[in-house]
Structures are given as C-alpha cells and as structure tokens.
Amino acid sequence: MLSNQEVLVADITQLLFFAGTKHNLNKPHAERNKKQHLW
Incomplete structure (x- = not known):
C-alpha cells in the first residue's frame, strides 16, 4: 500500500x-508545436 x-x-x-495539458490545448496550434519541438 502507498x-x-x-x-x-x-x-x-x-x-x-x-492542468498543463489543458493549458497547452488552449494555446494556438503553432505555439503548442513550437513548445513540443523544444522538448
């Protein structure tokens, strides 16, 4: 048990x-792709 x-x-x-996922979904598509690219 934990x-x-x-x-x-x-x-x-x-x-x-x-919360982070929801925040990213609310962002413009290009912004989201740019952020993913950095990761």
Missing part, C-alpha cells in the same frame, strides 16, 4: 500534468 504522503504526491503530480 502511504498517504505518496498518494498525495501522486495526486498533485497528476493534477499538474492535467
């Missing part, structure tokens, strides 16, 4: 990931 702290960290990581 400890409560580990679960919390996983939840926060997931929230940040989804």
Whole structure:
C-alpha cells in the first residue's frame, strides 16, 4: 500500500500534468508545436 504522503504526491503530480495539458490545448496550434519541438 502507498502511504498517504505518496498518494498525495501522486495526486498533485497528476493534477499538474492535467492542468498543463489543458493549458497547452488552449494555446494556438503553432505555439503548442513550437513548445513540443523544444522538448
């Protein structure tokens, strides 16, 4: 079993990931492609 702290960290990581994904989807297409290219 995961400890409560580990679960919390996983939840926060997931929230940040989804927030970042949603933010990218709201950006213009060209901006999103440029950002992906840098990664």
